[in-house]
Amino acid sequence: MRGPPPSSCSGKRVANALIIEPYGFSIARADQLQGCPASNLANDYRGVIWRAPPGNTASLVVDLGDDRPVDVVMLFGLAGNVPATASVIMAGATSVQGPGFDGQSVRDGGSGPGSFSVETGVAPFAGSDPTSPGNGVLFWRKPSDWPANIRYLSLYATGLTATGYLIASRLVIGQAIVLERNFSFGAEFGVKDLGAVEFSRRGVLLRNRGAKLRTMSLTFSSLRRDEVEQLTAPLLQRIGNTDCVALVTDPAPHAQRQSRCYFGPLVGDLGQTWRRANAWEAKINMVSLF
Numbered sequence: 476m477r478g479p480p481p482s483s484c485s486g487k488r489v490a491n492a493l494i495i496e497p498y499g500f501s502i503a504r505a506d507q508l509q510g511c512p513a514s515n516l517a518n519d520y521r522g523v524i525w526r527a528p529p530g531n532t533a534s535l536v537v538d539l540g541d542d543r544p545v546d547v548v549m550l551f552g553l554a555g556n557v558p559a560t561a562s563v564i565m566a567g568a569t570s571v572q573g574p575g576f577d578g579q580s581v582r583d584g585g586s587g588p589g590s591f592s593v594e595t596g597v598a599p600f601a602g603s604d605p606t607s608p609g610n611g612v613l614f615w616r617k618p619s620d621w622p623a624n625i626r627y628l629s630l631y632a633t634g635l636t637a638t639g640y641l642i643a644s645r646l647v648i649g650q651a652i653v654l655e656r657n658f659s660f661g662a663e664f665g666v667k668d669l670g671a672v673e674f675s676r677r678g679v680l681l682r683n684r685g686a687k688l689r690t691m692s693l694t695f696s697s698l699r700r701d702e703v704e705q706l707t708a709p710l711l712q713r714i715g716n717t718d719c720v721a722l723v724t725d726p727a728p729h730a731q732r733q734s735r736c737y738f739g740p741l742v743g744d745l746g747q748t749w750r751r752a753n754a755w756e757a758k759i760n761m762v763s764l765f
Contacts, residue, residue, distance in 0.1 A: 492658055492693065493651040494759075495547050495721040496710060500648060503536040503574045503627065516646035519719045521552065521764045527641045533632040536576065537648065542569050542624040544650045546617040549721055550630075551738050551765040552644025553611030561634035563597040565615055567625035574627040591629075592621045610765050612736040613643075616651075616726065644765065645738060647721045652706050656697040662724070663692040667762050689763040691722070691737055698755040703747055707757055711745045722761060737763040 505513035511526035513535055527533035539545070548565065566576055568591035579590040597615050628648060632641055670685030698707065714720060717740060724735045739762045747757040 493723040495649040497647045500537045503538045505535045533641045535630045537628045547651045548615045549647040550613040550643045555642040556639040564631040566593045566629040568627040570626045612733040658693040659696045665690045693759045703755045739763040
């Protein structure tokens with residue numbers, strides 16, 4: 476007797492990749508060491524960091540300038556002396572509610588000044604040791620009962636130690652582009668080695684080590700026309716090959732989700748092909764800074 480097709484055996488649908496174009500922001504207030512300000516979180520330079528002072532907690536409040544749709548928050552380049560039991564309280568508020576975060580804490584944000592949405596227990600690290608390479612990633616996705624738009628975002632890390640500290644390089648806040656059809660099999664994940672190897676005239680190895688950056692190549696072979704016209708084409712026209720985006724190949728909770736998070740510029744051709752009557756094809760090639 477023939478059984479069900481393989482795709483239905485698990486009863487699970489493969490999660491779609493997320494593409495997030497970062498919003499610009501300013502820092503309303505932050506715990507920070509001199510020389511490592513939180514404003515560094517808005518740049519795209521690996522190694523230029525925000526560092527919180529040693530202590531049991533670390534806080535950061537960000538201003539997006541106006542009310543905007545936010546459903547993904549990511550911190551790249553996380554490092555420091557952070558216990559595995561640490562967590563982050565994520566809170567959001569509208570322009571009317573203000574940046575104080577000292578009023579009524581409710582799940583859905585309420586409606587009046589002083590109230591704000593809050594979610595506790597967001598794990599700052601999802602799997603790997605954040606203290607070694609500086610490649611830790613915090614990933615948070617907005618709960619369904621949060622307000623549609625927020626202006627102020629608060630990140631409050633708890634569970635640190637008195638001598639502990641938190642380091643981060645890039646904060647990404649934005650609204651994810653989720654395409655109806657996921658990328659095709661045949662995705663490539665590699666490394667761009669910025670070092671070089673040469674040989675002297677006598678055959679001596681001349682090694683010049685450099686950073687190794689992760690690379691990723693995805694093909695979305697069945698985009699819908701409205702997705703291209705409303706989402707992907709405008710995105711590519713804005714960022715080109717010079718600005719950076721975040722990409723999560725699979726946002727489902729997993730011990731290896733950090734390794735599935737990328738942030739960097741797109742490289743190569745940014746064209747999209749009308750492949751057949753009801754499907755477009757787009758290829759994304761990225762060099763990740765983290």
